[in-house]
Amino acid sequence: MKPESSLSRRQFIATTGAALVASQLPAAESDLDKLALEGGEKIIKRPPPKRVRWGEPERAQLDATLAQDTLLYWKAPQTTLLAKRFSDHTGLKHVMTCSSGTAALHIAVATAGIGPGDEVITTPFTDIGTVIGVLFQQAVPVFADLEPHTYAVSARTVEPLITPKTKAIIAVHLGGNPSQLAELKALADKHKLILIEDCAQAWGAKYQGASIGTVGHMACFSLQQSKHITCGDGGIVASNDERFGPLLHRFGDKGSDRAQPGYRPERLATNYRMNELSAGFAAAQFTRLEEIAAKRSALGELLTRELAGVAGVSCPQVSEKNRCTYWHYMMRLWPDKLRCTRTEFVKAAAAEGLGLSDGYIPQMLHQSPMFSQHAFFAGRWPVKEMGLTTMDYTKVKLPEAEAILKTCSNFSLNEAMDEDYIRSAAAAIRKVVKHFVK
Numbered sequence: 352m353k354p355e356s357s358l359s360r361r362q363f364i365a366t367t368g369a370a371l372v373a374s375q376l377p378a379a380e381s382d383l384d385k386l387a388l389e390g391g392e393k394i395i396k397r398p399p400p401k402r403v404r405w406g407e408p409e410r411a412q413l414d415a416t417l418a419q420d421t422l423l424y425w426k427a428p429q430t431t432l433l434a435k436r437f438s439d440h441t442g443l444k445h446v447m448t449c450s451s452g453t454a455a456l457h458i459a460v461a462t463a464g465i466g467p468g469d470e471v472i473t474t475p476f477t478d479i480g481t482v483i484g485v486l487f488q489q490a491v492p493v494f495a496d497l498e499p500h501t502y503a504v505s506a507r508t509v510e511p512l513i514t515p516k517t518k519a520i521i522a523v524h525l526g527g528n529p530s531q532l533a534e535l536k537a538l539a540d541k542h543k544l545i546l547i548e549d550c551a552q553a554w555g556a557k558y559q560g561a562s563i564g565t566v567g568h569m570a571c572f573s574l575q576q577s578k579h580i581t582c583g584d585g586g587i588v589a590s591n592d593e594r595f596g597p598l599l600h601r602f603g604d605k606g607s608d609r610a611q612p613g614y615r616p617e618r619l620a621t622n623y624r625m626n627e628l629s630a631g632f633a634a635a636q637f638t639r640l641e642e643i644a645a646k647r648s649a650l651g652e653l654l655t656r657e658l659a660g661v662a663g664v665s666c667p668q669v670s671e672k673n674r675c676t677y678w679h680y681m682m683r684l685w686p687d688k689l690r691c692t693r694t695e696f697v698k699a700a701a702a703e704g705l706g707l708s709d710g711y712i713p714q715m716l717h718q719s720p721m722f723s724q725h726a727f728f729a730g731r732w733p734v735k736e737m738g739l740t741t742m743d744y745t746k747v748k749l750p751e752a753e754a755i756l757k758t759c760s761n762f763s764l765n766e767a768m769d770e771d772y773i774r775s776a777a778a779a780i781r782k783v784v785k786h787f788v789k
């Protein structure tokens with residue numbers, strides 16, 4: 352066999368893998384140290400493997416749905432199947448399928464009895480769907496600061512914001528990383544608050560070995576296109592709490608209890624029903640969930656190991672015994688350690704063949720004009736005009752959340768990737784860091 356030393360540098364790189372070479376050769380000797388942006392050799396030469404998200408199981412379920420004589424959810428076969436698969440997966444027994452994660456959250460907030468002037472503490476670093484229901488109930492989202500490495504609210508950041516008006520906490524498991532739920536639940540219990548888990552990005556995640564969604568009083572999931580499993584748009588709200596579980600379907604179905612004769616509206620609620628076509632599709636997607644979750648979890652952990660000790664980059668922190676399912680892999684790029692802006696880092700990584708995002712959401716929720724102008728309902732905010740809240744979103748200061756907003760970058764990890772791809776992603780990051788590190 353030809354000794355390694357007699358290979359050309361290019362052959363050697365091809366044989367041993369770019370990642371290995373980049374990390375092992377001294378800077379001056381490696382062609383790969385030169386950024387691809389500046390004419391050096393690109394680390395990742397193949398695009399990420401394509402995800403195949405649906406196929407025969409979904410087709411079979413849609414065919415079965417077409418053979419039915421109803422597409423309405425109530426006591427219908429596909430919805431029943433979806434609810435059963437969801438219950439088997441999570442252990443949550445009261446289940447309402449609905450039209451989106453936003454709808455699931457609105458149903459949960461309404462079921463919790465949250466109304467005008469009530470306060471709900473949550474994160475500003477989330478999709479607006481987390482708080483749309485709060486606002487539509489005429490309640491007041493109160494934004495808490497975040498932990499620097501989980502990007503989530505914690506008991507430490509929530510507790511100082513609790514007032515006599517506080518009714519609930521919404522914990523968002525951002526990127527599939529379970530929040531510190533035991534502490535949040537203890538805090539909720541201490542102050543008689545309702546804990547709602549926003550699991551929109553956390554399908555398949557586990558908290559201390561149990562399915563995500565089982566610590567809080569209610570759990571909300573999204574089946575929107577970008578989530579681990581999907582039916583295009585959809586959601587599920589669920590609970591094991593006998594106070595809330597039996598009410599869930601009313602708040603998703605125009606305030607009426609279909610189990611009672613007459614189908615009379617008892618409460619004001621909108622129509623958030625999911626139809627049978629979506630339910631059948633989502634039920635089929637459940638057959639893929641465990642594999643997707645396990646794969647993402649393993650790949651995310653691998654990336655964290657590969658990036659351990661790399662200066663200028665920090666990885667998401669997942670607590671021991673929890674399972675993060677990495678809806679995205681959010682890192683922080685530390686400006687005090689790097690001689691480049693986040694945009695320059697992302698550009699350099701892109702030239703190496705690695706897609707990273709230049710941030711997450713453009714601004715935190717309370718910084719958007721709708722919040723800063725308190726202009727939720729045709730330019731007005733009735734609860735403020737009525738004196739039910741003194742909230743002024745222009746005065747909210749959340750230093751850690753702001754720092755995260757400015758320094759975060761997402762890698763869109765997914766289950767079609769393999770370990771080699773993740774190792775090359777890490778090599779690309781290490782190479783860019785090596786170039787820019789102070």
Ligand SMILES: Cc1ncc(COP(=O)(O)O)c(C=O)c1O
Nearest residue numbers: 451452453478480481551573575
């Ligand atoms: C954390 C979080 N909460 C709520 C939602 C709302 O879900 P949907 O888009 O299904 O309404 C999303 C959607 O992206 C989300 O990421």
